[in-house]
Amino acid sequence: MKWYGTCYDAVMLRPGLLTLLLAFPALSQTTAITNVNVVDVVRGDVRAGQTVLVSNGKIEAIGAAASVAIPSGAKRIAGDGRFLIPGLWDMHVHLRSDQARPNIRMPEDNAPMLDLFLPNGIVGIREMGGDLSDEVLSWREEIRKGILTGPKILTAGRKLDNEPPAWAGSLGVKNAQEAREGVRQMKQVGADFIKVYFRRTPPEVLRAVVDEAHKNNLKVTGHKPSNMSIQEFFETGIDGMEHSQYLATTDRDEYDKMTREAAKREGTAWAMDGTESAARLLAMQDDAEGAKVWKLMADRKFWVTPTLAVAANVMQTSGKDFDQDERKRYFTPGMWATWDSKSSFRRPIQGRALTLREVSNKRWDALMVAAYKMGVPMILGTDCGANNNYTMPGFSIHEEMQAIVKAGLTPADALRMATINPAKWRGDAETTGTIEKGKVADLVLLRSNPLENIRHTQEIDAVLQNGKVYARQDLDNMLKRAEESSARHRAK
Numbered sequence: 001m002k003w004y005g006t007c008y009d010a011v012m013l014r015p016g017l018l019t020l021l022l023a024f025p026a027l028s029q030t031t032a033i034t035n036v037n038v039v040d041v042v043r044g045d046v047r048a049g050q051t052v053l054v055s056n057g058k059i060e061a062i063g064a065a066a067s068v069a070i071p072s073g074a075k076r077i078a079g080d081g082r083f084l085i086p087g088l089w090d091m092h093v094h095l096r097s098d099q100a101r102p103n104i105r106m107p108e109d110n111a112p113m114l115d116l117f118l119p120n121g122i123v124g125i126r127e128m129g130g131d132l133s134d135e136v137l138s139w140r141e142e143i144r145k146g147i148l149t150g151p152k153i154l155t156a157g158r159k160l161d162n163e164p165p166a167w168a169g170s171l172g173v174k175n176a177q178e179a180r181e182g183v184r185q186m187k188q189v190g191a192d193f194i195k196v197y198f199r200r201t202p203p204e205v206l207r208a209v210v211d212e213a214h215k216n217n218l219k220v221t222g223h224k225p226s227n228m229s230i231q232e233f234f235e236t237g238i239d240g241m242e243h244s245q246y247l248a249t250t251d252r253d254e255y256d257k258m259t260r261e262a263a264k265r266e267g268t269a270w271a272m273d274g275t276e277s278a279a280r281l282l283a284m285q286d287d288a289e290g291a292k293v294w295k296l297m298a299d300r301k302f303w304v305t306p307t308l309a310v311a312a313n314v315m316q317t318s319g320k321d322f323d324q325d326e327r328k329r330y331f332t333p334g335m336w337a338t339w340d341s342k343s344s345f346r347r348p349i350q351g352r353a354l355t356l357r358e359v360s361n362k363r364w365d366a367l368m369v370a371a372y373k374m375g376v377p378m379i380l381g382t383d384c385g386a387n388n389n390y391t392m393p394g395f396s397i398h399e400e401m402q403a404i405v406k407a408g409l410t411p412a413d414a415l416r417m418a419t420i421n422p423a424k425w426r427g428d429a430e431t432t433g434t435i436e437k438g439k440v441a442d443l444v445l446l447r448s449n450p451l452e453n454i455r456h457t458q459e460i461d462a463v464l465q466n467g468k469v470y471a472r473q474d475l476d477n478m479l480k481r482a483e484e485s486s487a488r489h490r491a492k
């Protein structure tokens with residue numbers, strides 16, 4: 001563990017963790033959740049009075065009380081008045097250092113955040129790549145082996161980008177051959193999928209990434225390069241896309257014309273800046289073309305991660321004083337500084353840029369709703385982590401579900417995006433993602449009905465991950481541990 005540095009060693013060795021680990025029941029222990037309301041996320045309804053039997057990490061039986069025999073010696077959890085949902089996944093998480101200080105690696109500021117997911121009902125995360133891929137891959141393995149508690153991790157390893165890359169840790173590639181080499185490298189280190197972050201790139205480079213990834217049985221997702229229309233991006237065969245902003249659809253010839261103009265003006269005093277291109281995109285939005293493209297996306301199962309809440313957070317205009325936020329104690333000063341507009345690399349925007357951004361954000365919300373209703377498959381991701389202002393790992397999943405509902409979808413839709421849809425994306429919907437007999441026992445016990453009000457996902461009584469029970473007290477201990485290790489980091 002040398003590479004974690006001394007502070008993280010201290011985190012690993014503290015007695016609290018050992019006590020907690022030993023306190024967990026053995027996997028063979030049977031747990032019975034009795035008289036509970038089971039939320040069916042697919043149908044969007046509730047079955048009352050159910051007994052859910054969990055053993056060997058799986059849901060062994062589920063049914064009305066009279067039909068399920070509870071073995072003697074089973075641990076009982078009273079589900080009376082409670083609601084059981086499948087474990088949540090945040091499908092867009094960053095474990096990374098501060099972009100404002102690219103030469104300082106921050107694994108110790110990220111490690112305590114692993115304790116923030118389970119207390120928020122999150123049993124797994126999709127990590128979108130950064131400069132800490134060695135640590136992330138180790139954490140993934142330690143969590144798999146039960147050495148470390150935390151969310152199941154899928155990771156992109158390092159992002160693929162232009163040379164030089166925009167973010168520390170990304171692999172910069174200059175042509176199709178290097179792109180293929182980058183994909184093979186990520187496959188070799190054990191990445192679970194490929195994330196692309198090309199700002200501008202010839203389509204053949206992206207096509208090479210996709211082709212090589214598919215040969216290696218990896219999916220590809222990421223940002224749409226600005227030189228490619230959404231149609232061209234989609235036609236590379238890429239499996240999905242991050243951020244609903246790229247659902248903005250224009251006539252492709254018009255888009256290409258704008259791109260050529262932008263390229264011509266580059267480096268001049270009259271270069272096209274973000275404000276101008278945002279205004280043009282808003283003016284060029286073509287809903288009829290959108291409907292055509294979204295239909296294709298729905299047919300091909302092109303996965304979109306909307307990330308709505310972060311779009312508002314990075315504008316830093318909520319007026320909220322986050323220094324008074326009680327969650328500040330869970331983060332190291334180094335991590336907190338990456339979110340503070342006074343020290344963050346994202347400068348607050350104002351004037352026309354801000355006005356456009358506010359209009360754009362509303363448009364992106366509406367695009368998500370329209371595309372979702374046309375059947376575009378979507379997964380929930382929050383884009384939490386360093387540099388994405390006050391988008392706090394763990395907690396952000398509830399904000400994102402609320403944003404999805406506020407935009408116009410139902411609580412059941414928001415829950416699908418965080419449960420069964422991630423399972424479909426992973427390709428393991430046969431064994432995870434819903435509460436059914438034989439499936440992995442990843443469950444969250446809530447005090448109130450989330451279908452009535454999505455805010456109820458925050459009222460967590462217990463979490464089961466692979467059948468392991470984390471009672472409220474265990475979850476509070478985990479939060480306490482995050483607080484203590486962040487405080488230790490503060491004192492150093």
Ligand SMILES: [Zn+2]
Nearest residue numbers: 092094128383
């Ligand atoms: Zn991201």
